[in-house]
Amino acid sequence: MEPLELPLTTDRLRLRTYVESDAEAQLPIFSREDVARFLLEDSWTAEVARTKIVERMRRTGLETESRALALVIETADGLDDIAGSHVIGNISLWFDSDSQEKAEIGWILDPAAGGHGFATEAAIAVLNVAFDHYGLHRVVAQMDARNTSSAKLARRIGMREEAHLRKDWWSKGEWTDTLIFGMLSTDRQTA
Template identity: 40%
Template sequence: MPDIALPIITKRLILRRFEAEDLERFHAYQSLPDTARFLLRPPLSKTKAMEVLGRYANFEFKQEGDWVCLAIERQDEPGLLGEVVLKWLEGPGQAEVGWILHPDARGQGIATEAAEAVLDLAFGLLAFHRVDAKLDALNHGSAAICKRIGMRLEASLVDIWHYKGQWATENIYAILDSEWRARRNGE
């Protein structure tokens, strides 16, 4: 697997490796119940946030099961806005994308722009064949992002997760490399 050159620069954003200086802002949004609402884990304590941030800062992307988790910030205004992740799934050419934003950064197209950059990376340099996104069916914001970046709803797995005291349906969105290339070429 080729090395990922960082940072990744988009029209408005910088996607970079996490740093120790990100801890306060990272914990600020990762500790919110609203942020963790659609995650399979509770909000992060400060100690757990330190541990997770350390893993994110020191990622390796060399084999199935590895993650690249990138900090998102604006080019014109330094400061952590959230994260975008690409996970290398088991099986040839398979990956998963996801994102989490600080509440102040939501609704501005930031997750869409970051996810598009990660899909460019996935289908370009990393040569993945298929990228999916798995989300709670109630997560309408992330579903809208999936649609904006050209993903299609492939499946709804009814009551597949039991977390936070209730059953949840998982929606799986996906896009193939050929679909991404056609979209980028305006076809």
């Protein structure tokens, strides 16, 4: 498997690997209670941010020892409505088992950047990499069923809801439901 040429660029975004300064850039997003609510981890502190970013700096491709690709989503320079380049979230792709044909995708976007199609643009770019570069057969996305924004995004990019698992995950003091979406390489008419 050949290394992926990075950064990925779309019309309005640059998806790049992590650097140390991303701890400071991502902290305002991950420290928000409304963002952390649906994640498997608590809100970040500055110390947690530094640790998480160091972990993510190693996730540079499915072909690497990490078996994962973690990318920072930032707006491209020169957008009319946004001055300069801003970190607005992240998106990751990782092998979900020993298989080299199936992976999971996950995304987190700053709520302040929502409603502009940025998450859709980033997710389609990463799905294209998953199927075109890595030749994957299947990509899944799993999320807390209460995370309606994430579920809408999965549907918007052409993923199919395959399961609604009831009260299957103990998270932050309560049982929560999980939604599982999937996309096969042959489903990509909409992605």
